Amino acid sequence: MSTVEKQPAKAGRETILVIEDDRSLRRGLAMNFELRGYRVLTAEDGDEGIKLAFDAGPDLIVLDIMLPGFSGLEIVSALRDKGRDVPVLILSARGTTDNKIEGLDLGADDYLAKPFALSELLARVEAMLRRRRVEKSKKARFVFGDLTIDVDGRRAALRGREVDLSAKEFDLLALLAGSPGKAFRRSEILDRIWGYEFEGTARTVDNFVLSLRQKIEADPRSPTFIRTVRHIGYRFR
Helix, strand or coil: CCCCCCCCCCCCCCEEEEECCCHHHHHHHHHHHHHCCCEEEEECCHHHHHHHHHHCCCCEEEEECCCCCCCHHHHHHHHHHCCCCCCEEEEECCCCHHHHHHHHHHCCCEEEECCCCHHHHHHHHHHHHHHHHHHHHHCCEEEECCEEEECCCCEEEECCEECCCCHHHHHHHHHHHHCCCCCEEHHHHHHHHHCCCCCCCHHHHHHHHHHHHHHHCCCCCCCCCEEEECCCEEEEC
16 A cells, blocks of 8 residues: 555545554555545554444444454444444455455445555545445435424424424434334444443333433324334334
8 A cells, every 4th residue: 555645535524434453554544534534533453443333433434354352354243233334344464255255244345455555445435435425315304294304404393393302312213213114122222322332221212212202202102103112122113
């Protein structure tokens, strides 16, 4: 990889998380991403990386397979098991076909073998982020009967009147409404809304659902939108 890619293109302020134990490569990637306008977070091992991956909400993750602590493949597997759809680009010196298939099967979006050309890596990252922007734009506003949810504006309105929601209440509503019909386990909701290391219980989720129902349901005891899935959690109808 060359040190700096010349004439960097402008980009939005998406956040890229780089998980790489090679210090020089980690710093080189961070410098080039920052030159192109991205916000960059870095981790030098898998333990720090998995925490940032869950808690910092990056728009894209670039990670090595061979890491101290959690491996890159274990991080990808954990993200997908918890329903996180953040794009992941794997970097690895292990460039065999079997390694690539394993990473992609676990849910990685792309795979680049070391050594690589910086221009190719940057092109792949930008392509992945463009796809993510399109996907996010499709999910920016939901309308369900009398309920409207503006994800970008972090507002919800019921019959044209704005609903007063806390930050966590809105996050919970946006999560459920973003995948209507999907049954979310309480543990998954805790991980995605409160973070990977949050020590709350399923009762935390129940309390927030109860509060949401009181604000958006005509009859909270017989909810139309947020339905209970017995022995599992909740889904948005």
